[in-house]
Amino acid sequence: MASKYLIKNMGSLDRAVRAFVIAPVAIVAALALGAASLAAIVLFVLAGIAFATGAIGICPSYVPFGIDTHGGRRARAPLPH
Numbered sequence: 607m608a609s610k611y612l613i614k615n616m617g618s619l620d621r622a623v624r625a626f627v628i629a630p631v632a633i634v635a636a637l638a639l640g641a642a643s644l645a646a647i648v649l650f651v652l653a654g655i656a657f658a659t660g661a662i663g664i665c666p667s668y669v670p671f672g673i674d675t676h677g678g679r680r681a682r683a684p685l686p687h
Contacts, residue, residue, distance in 0.1 A: 614663040617675035624660030629653040 616624075636649035659665045668674065 620675040629657040
């Protein structure tokens, strides 16, 4: 049975913005701050998370809030009887 955390919940625009806008901007900001600073390390981690979630199309933080930018129909596992 697929977990609700493993069902794609991000649309293509959401994924593109994360991978091609947010992650690169965070990396450039981190480099501008100095790659060894604590703020830069946090920005690198955030860029990695943004890129990874954009690449796989699943954002676990959307689940508790019921956010789904994917739209369309998705195959779900049938509920057990």
